[in-house]
Amino acid sequence: MTALAAGLVVLVAAACGPLLGRRDARGAAVLGAAVAAMLACPLLLPREAPLFRVLVLFVSAMAGGKMLDYYLSGPHAGGSGAYFRYLVHPGGLDFPSSLRKPADVSRAREVRRLLGGLAALACGVVSFAWLVTTRFASDSFPADHVAKMVAFGFTIEGVACVSCAGARLAGFHAVPIVELAFLARSPAEFWRRYNRLAGAWLYRHVFLPCGGRAHPLRAVLVTFLVSGAVHELLFAIALERVTGYQLAFFGLHGIGVALSRPLDRLGRRPAGAAAAAAVHAAFLLATSVLFFASFAQVLPGFYSARPWLR
Structure with a gap:
């Protein structure tokens, strides 16, 4: 069900994109309706699954941000090919700069970044799982919070390295998110x-x-x-x-x-x-x-x- 809700978000973003090429009342109406629909998609999931709703909302926020950025940077002449490339860009929120040809990329350096990111991500996820399962510092909220902050830091830095290296190796222009x-x-x-x-x-x-x-x-x-x-x-x-x-x-x-x-x-x-x-x-x-x-x-x-x- 989570995949279905996320897929509906992507479908709405893809279907409405060609109508956002001009900064006019029609484009604004389409944008508003599309964003509202995408934000409603997580409600297809049960209330008892808020984490999965958040995951779908992340997709909605990224797609909505891309659509608004594309609309505000208009008008756009020609076809919708650039919009679709922008929509699938894993780390782009800046049209059309995200679509510019990437600088010469050292594949060896990006592979090292990817491996380092995977190591940091694994460290963060394993650390968080250990903290939760062992109930580390269950008698001290400050200590518990600091430990979770450290695990989160490893996780988010790892995600940033993996996403940046993956995008560059796939031929996209990308910068580390963190x-x-x-x-x-x-x-x-x-x-x-x-x-x-x-x-x-x-x-x-x-x-x-x-x-x-x-x-x-x-x-x-x-x-x-x-x-x-x-x-x-x-x-x-x-x-x-x-x-x-x-x-x-x-x-x-x-x-x-x-x-x-x-x-x-x-x-x-x-x-x-x-x-x-x-x-x-x-x-x-x-x-x-x-x-x-x-x-x-x-x-x-x-x-x-x-x-x-x-």
Whole structure:
């Protein structure tokens, strides 16, 4: 059933794409109806399977983001071949830049990236499974949360390497979705390293229209508000209720990014890099409780200890 729901999402995105070539009322109506239909597809799955709903919603979010990006970058002349290539691009959220011819790719380097990513991914998945099955730190939520954060870090870095290497080896232009985010020394640096595809999409379609670098505070806060609202919507569809955790998490990180300049300056000094990293790590560990609270609701047993948020 999960595969059927995801397949319906792809079918809707493929069928409606040719109608998005012009930025007119018809294109806007088609886009709105298509996105609504794709977001409704996960509801074909039972309420008791929120994790599978989230997986389908991930496909819906990627397809919807591509469709909106394609529509906003129009009008597009000619056939729909470019749109379909963009739709199947495993790591593209920027039309038409994602379709440009990739630079010379060292297959040996990408194979090493792929193998390293698989190793990191395996480490993360095995670590998480061990933490859950052994109920590690079941008497201490802070310790449990830190352990899950480390396992998640290995997993997401592994996924980033595997997806980037796989796309490049398949002939697509691609950048790592996540690039050593654990090395960040401020919230601003963290979001330059983490989920770079969504970050670039939000930069083009939210940050710049809201004033960009001419009005950075407003642009940053609105960008994180939009990101939080999207995450909140996706989890609300999966859970059939609104918790507010994602809005709170991204709202706090918007404020953190807006206030990152002192940490960035401190992190550029040899003597201050460790201090900046420690302050940022404390901020990330504290606020990520909100982010993972939603995951704990769609994945029973995510935490071994009793979570602070329910």
